[in-house]
Amino acid sequence: MPILDVQDLRMYYSTLKGDVKAVDGINLEIEKREAIGLVGESGCGKTSLALTIMRLFPYNARIAGGKVLFEGDDILGINEKRFDSDYRWKRLSYVFQGAMNALNPVFRVGEQIAEAITLHEDVEKEEALERARDLFKLVGIDPERVSSYPHELSGGMKQRAMIAMALACNPDFIIADEPTTALDVIVQAQTLQVIDRLRRELGLTMMLITHDLSVVAQTCTTCAIMYAGKVAEYTDINTVFEEPLHPYTKALTSAFPSIKEERRELESIRGAPPNLLDPPTGCRFHPRCPYSMDICTEEEPKYKDHGGRHYVACHLLE
């Protein structure tokens, strides 16, 4: 049984101009200990999908259909109180985007982590603080720094503190939303190594959200490529780079420059990502796709397994 099973999930934002279909029929079966990279350009619905799984919706969002099963239990159907006491933070946790701003500047970092622990478990503050120290050790920060304020920590340390906080209640599944985007290359590499080590040591299942394919290449075991609120392709990490089937995946991988290769002409994808208020009919990628056929403009391609957990939604494969 997959640890997380997302079934035909839809989440729309109501705006004055109509519904923004940020998550529009997504299916993902994530196995235990999998490290899935969720990749896509800005506005493709990556973060919305993750927030839906965590049930952290903005005020104008609504679930328009579908289910999320965590170890077989429907976590969208249960009431908020139960979700909060049994799942959020304890079994599913989240490393928020922008660690620089995610910590409260007027409290010591250790207290903020201890607060997360005391809210979810029946422990004294002292014990929680002790655990915060252990967590700091785990992510590679001097445990004494628990009594620092966020402004006393460097960017990389703040990011690690956020990871420590996400691990505070021993979750099984952790979502990291662009954990390294604001960091410099060297600190980014350090942070990714910490994430990778923790995932292996603690046996976590992880979802890493990023727009950077090269980050996914070095940290994940599988990869889901999202485009305009849908998953275009989902398969293991080597296949994504070596034998991608969806034209968008192919275009995206060749648009990515590598420092290891000889100087070459970079490739871009014509057009721009669509507006999710009024996405294109049929396959949403068709206006930018070099292989677009008549059927692509009319009918939405089915998302299905093309052998060995290689899911693709494209008419070319029919």
Place this chain on the structure above:
Amino acid sequence: MSNDLELKVVDLKKWFPVRMGVVSRLLSRKPKHVKAVDGVSFEVKKGEIFGLAGESGCGKTTTGKTILRLLEPTGGEIYFQGENITSLGKTEIKNLRKKMQIVYQDPYESLNPRMTVYDIISEPIDVHKLADSPAEKEEIIYDVLKDVELVPQEEFIMRYPHELSGGQRQRVAIARTLVMKPSFIVADEPISMLDVSIRAGILKMMLRTGEAGGISYIFVTHDLAYARHICDRGAIMYLGKIVEMGTMDALVKNPLHPYTVALMTAVPVPDPRLEKARAIIGGEVPTPIDPPSGCRFHPRCSKCMETCREGEPVLREVENGHYVACHKI
């Protein structure tokens, strides 16, 4: 100075004073400075694309802005097409600005939201009196919009920035500089705010118009993977100093300075089969207010020796056109 040089920078410095409190002033403590750029020398040849790379806070953007005299240099000299422009007056600089331009990082911030595309591109034409009649002005605007691939022009000309996508905005920002037919452009992270799928398109357009107009570029970036494919030569900066400079090929394939090596190792590579256990150096870039003595990289350097703590290494040519500032070499 030879004729094929577009720009020559000699020992350029830009220090920002740190505001002092009353107590410090009463005790007449020495004023402190953020030494954002601290003695940088390099040359850009005509038609060349020169990459200025490094982590945030290394002084790459400040260098770019100081060269254009958008910031006043604290020390050093800037030669543009053979002329020393370090202490030119306001009007002379204004005339020069036609030839030397900048493209900013964030097209969401650099365009005035109350101006249409037409107004945005008109402004430099009006300021520098590049058109004699409204008809001529319109023609110039249509031409430049074609250059940046915003066609059909009628569709874009009356739009406001919020009606454009990120990529289109950056194209407008580039059009605004190209309209003056500059020979030198500082491109300050021109693609870092844009989506991956459209980055290459913007870069190619810049390179194409650059080639057509004989434009030299300084490409300021933190993304070495892009720099590798775009730049002819480049310099790696650390805490206000150039640590290594050479052809992009040499920097990537034969990095000599330990910092360049660390940087190149840390760049993520889109290849899942690559060795994952890389040796990543620890620590983070220290503050440029009181930079480490001697070689500024020595506290993080695995090859640090006694001399590194004391003497500052100078940038020397170690092989043809490949410069390194390191005591080990």
